[in-house]
Amino acid sequence: MPPFTVDYLILVFFSALAAIQIAATYGKLTGILFIKHALATRVLGFALIVGMFAWFFISEPRNINDYEGGLDANLQAILFACGGLAAVAATFALSSLVNRTMRRGDPSPDEGFDALTKTTFYAALRHNLGHWRIHWRTRMKQYFSG
């Protein structure tokens, strides 16, 4: 993989990780936060984003044409999707580990992100899938009826 591509992926991964943490403080999704203090998360997240951009632009010249090693718009979009999804996966995995003792009552199925205000992603997913495995017929009816 060309070094420019790797650098771009690193930029996207860490800045997306920070953006998700900042957004999660506004969404009150404490189950996926690495640090419980909202203000500290926002300050550190913002610092990480600024730091990643500083590293990206200072480390190498970045205004280069795509046939000279830069990234065209389509490749950028694909790489952003990959880096962003990796950041989402890392957020869910790491936060489930960091917050493994967090449990404020069982989430109800189909709560989605609301469950992450009470418990971790892993616990909520496990609970939901277990519920759906048993009650899938009735849940499917409810799913399409609203």
Next chain:
Amino acid sequence: MELVVSDYLVPVCMALTVLALWFSASDRARRMRQQITVFVALTAMALSNLLVFIVNALYFRPRPFVDHDLTLLFYRPTDSSFPANSVAAAFGLAAAVWGVNRRLGASLMAAALVWGFARVYAGVHYPSDVAAAAGIGIVMAVIAYKLRDLLNPVPVWVIRAARILCLA
């Protein structure tokens, strides 16, 4: 200026904002609206790109640095100058976000405008390229919202399916 005009600063910041929209609402109804807006924004961006691609295939305008004696602050792109592709996508995304969050949408519009101005200042676009791109982006966002209404309730089903996996 070289930082602002770059292919990476404004697009990555805008994409991060859209990613954050997915997670940032604290109540269920607002979250649903914001998450549907993420789909609308991506559709608006894709439609803007598609229209620019079609216009580029029909009409080629040389870059300003080709026809004028300029101090270029950017690399030498070889594709058509009209309309500004990246700016069209940025305006499409910003206009879509404006539909759900006026303040955030206006900030993204301002970022797209600054980016467009920087591209003109750097010598890679004419002002009319940027103006046309802004128009394309905004119109495509409106069309993406109409498409959302046409496709209803499919986006709602997708988000409800994602809720089962705690992804929305």
